Amino acid sequence: MNKVGPVGKFFGLVLLIFAINWYAFVVLPWIHYGHLPPIQNGDDDTDISPFDVSGAAHQGEHVYAANGCVYCHTQQVRDPNSGADITRGWGTGRDADGKEITRRTYPRDYIWQGRTFLGSNRDGADLSNVGARFRSASELYAWLYHPDTFDPHSSMPAYRFLFITQKISGQPSDDALTLPSDLAPPPGFEVVPSAEAKSLVAYLLSLNKGYHLKQDEAGVPYKPPTMGDKS
């Protein structure tokens, strides 16, 4: 007696097709890209790239997720062959000495991120190297508080709910924002970033691919990463 009827065969086939997809999109990438180690640059095994970011930056990932920055900003720089990202200046990071390093991003760039935000929409700029474009936290605070004064056509919403307007008692706070007159708080008050804003800005400043990975070292021709290529 044939125990597998037409219904069994149907579900078996659907299962098989689904399992193939599962293998291609989940298992195979995991085998080849799960647990990529950072690379060691010289003999010193503390000189690795990429390096892990601060705890505050990891905290900022949650703020970035909660407020849905990813719906307008990507964090991936494509190769010059497949997009103008490098021309837009999004691939330019800065190393510790302030030297510019321009390159695409590789899977290895994301290994320390708890949650990755590669994004699928570019209503805003790519943020892969936003930490290299802004020199200080106060610039980013100002941008988050009133983006339209920097770019009048910007559709970026202001994130004023990440800031606290408080009464100045004694000395004004160090990190109080310097605001244009139409946004300035009443006299005797100051606008300071909340803990959320601080961790978000720490996260944004940590986005900086200012280091070399083996693929883009001078003289090495570009080779797209393939499934077998772990470097």
Add this chain to the structure above:
Amino acid sequence: MATLFPTTVAPRGFISTDPELAAVDRSVRWPVMICFLTGVHWMVVGTVLLVYASALTHPMDQLPILGLFVDLSNNFSMFTYGRIWPAAIDSLVYGWGGCAGLGLAAWLLPRMCREPVHAPGALIAAIIFWNLGVAGGLTGIFIGQSSSVELLEFPFYVSWMMWIAFAVFALWTIATFLARRPGNDHIGQAWILAGLFCFPWLYAAGNILLARRPLPGSGIIQEVLDAWYVHGVLTLWLVPIAMGALYYLIPKVSGLGIRFGDKAKLAFWLWLILAPWTAVHELVGGPFPADTVTVGLVLSGLLFVPVAIIGFNLVFTAFEAEEKHAHHGGVVFPFVVLAAVAFVLAGLSEQLLSIRAANETLRFTLFRQCNMFLWVYGFFSFTAFGSIYYIVPRLLDFGWRSSLMVRIHYYTSLYGILLMLALQGFGGTMQGLTLENPAKAVTIETATQVANSYHISATMCISLIAIGNGVFALHLGWMLIDWLRLRVRGNKLAAEILGEPYDGDFAPTAVKEEAAA
């Protein structure tokens, strides 16, 4: 040529003359009605949120009333774009797509199997928990617990509940299929079973591996997984469910067999094999496994084969019906035919994205949104609308109230989606060309300025769709209230005349007699 939408205000006479089908309809009446009502509710919620989110994408603080929106979004975290937008999309996909899709499955599968559902209370319980999940998930997004993983934003504490609710609903429906008598086979069953089977796996994988807490060290695998999930939800859940409805309703309403019907099975399997590979449209050029992307582009490029077969099946049957009957056949037919056309258009846009060069230009632009809206608002919604126009009178034995409202609904939705397709598609292309312009002088500000006017047009299109959706929701509500009033009054009157005690039960007398027998 007869009028496109004849007035259908006949108070009764919708129950199928086939006693088997009438019994099936009666068994699923309340589960399916609850699915549709809650689904329409989430559709309205989602569309309103979408209008709001879309309005925030173009600077409008110069305008007197709209400036208020901007102030709200600037100062209250709940109203920021990054929370409104995912809430809107999730409300549409899980609220509208989930509830209406489950309703369609629960009506279609038993009907195609000619097998009434036993203990439909389980379906009602499941759909209530599903709805609680959607409500909880949206609340989670608004209070800042979103994971920002596309379509998996809901916090894990509601996801597991939604998963169980879905599984119970799906199993209960599939049980009806397994209990069917031999001979009642239909290609629509395959589509619906595939949808009910794939979604729980997708949803569990997405939530456990990704949304709850990403696996440590997973890096870019998260994005691969998410792309697979998003396209899985579209192509293995929304499309199969709606396709099952189309394969059932188009022949049913037109009274004709499916043209080239012998190829329908082939189209089903090809779709199932090829469609999930559209996931790589999110990955082209990025830091992702290049082999998977190339294989995926080839396979999703073959998508035109099932799309063409399904198009021939459905659209040609519709043409034939028009030729034979010389009219569009009432309220249901225009919607389902439009859904079939929208399917072909959406398939074509996926086809376009399978071309590497086109994808590189379009993948970060409005075109992608346009593609998604075409699936959700164009294809799925039109199928669901047509089906609801067909199903609800048969469940309640009560006619729709106003042909004018149907007409408004039809034309606002039609022009909304057509304008969306034209303006967003064109706007996305322009935005993409600006973003990928190799000139150094072009910046993101330039691209934003180019995209701005198309964002404004998108708001207008979504508003148009919102008007249609609102009219539809009001019509459904009006119908339900009238039905309740008529039933309650009629039964009360009958009880008075017959001298029986009136127990407040508003079920039709015929049903009570059968229940007693």
